[in-house]
């Protein structure tokens with residue numbers, strides 16, 4: 001039986017009040033592990049540019065890179081609801097480019113929804129994609145692709161006037177056809193108001209407990225990221241420490257000649273070593 005999670009399941013979750021657990025993840029192996037647990041959605045986020053490639057922003061993520069890693073995640077998690085992040089300049093140029101690139105995520109990588117970092121300038125693009133049958137997640141609040149205009153990120157909608165603007169923007173995204181919203185770094189009170197008004201599922205990232213679902217980056221959940229994490233994120237493991245311990249022990253065993261031992265080596269069939277030695281003796 002096909003147990004693939006669909007958008008219908010996300011709408012049911014919203015209606016019944018069951019929270020949606022989402023993870024941002026970028027590779028086959030991690031996706032395969034995540035899919036064994038009660039997670040509903042994977043986003044292949046353009047944060048991959050920072051976490052996988054070491055850039056200092058999400059801007060260098062390209063379409064080809066995002067399509068490649070999205071299809072890898074799909075292979076690891078065939079039944080998970082899969083959202084692909086539209087990278088910088090994959091939709092800002094115009095409707096035609098946006099349509100072509102969103103279509104690539106669907107046709108080439110098996111995504112079920114695309115995410116766009118949106119303000120009111122992108123209403124036409126959301127409408128066109130939605131009219132073409134492509135589910136769109138409108139990402140509002142903090143929008144990391146706007147780093148060059150903002151300089152550094154700070155919490156969104158902490159003041160009433162800005163909060164009202166964000167609430168109106170959320171309404172407009174839904175009117176334009178967004179099938180879901182992602183609220184990043186938004187004051188919890190405002191995120192709760194938006195979620196209550198919204199007919200579509202609202203996923204929060206650093207936007208408090210009042211959203212229909214939550215998303216965190218897999219490397220943060222696993223505790224593999226080093227350095228200071230943003231206030232809103234939480235680690236549920238310490239894979240950085242475990243990775244350092246494992247690599248340390250490996251290097252030590254190699255240097256001391258402990259690894260590889262007999263158990264981790266291949267061996268010749270019985271009697272074959274003696275035969276080889278005879279062959280070598282007779283070799284001119």
Ligand code: KIV
Nearest residue numbers: 024045046047205215
């Ligand atoms: O790129 C990403 O991973 C994201 C999430 C943090 C929401 O946009």
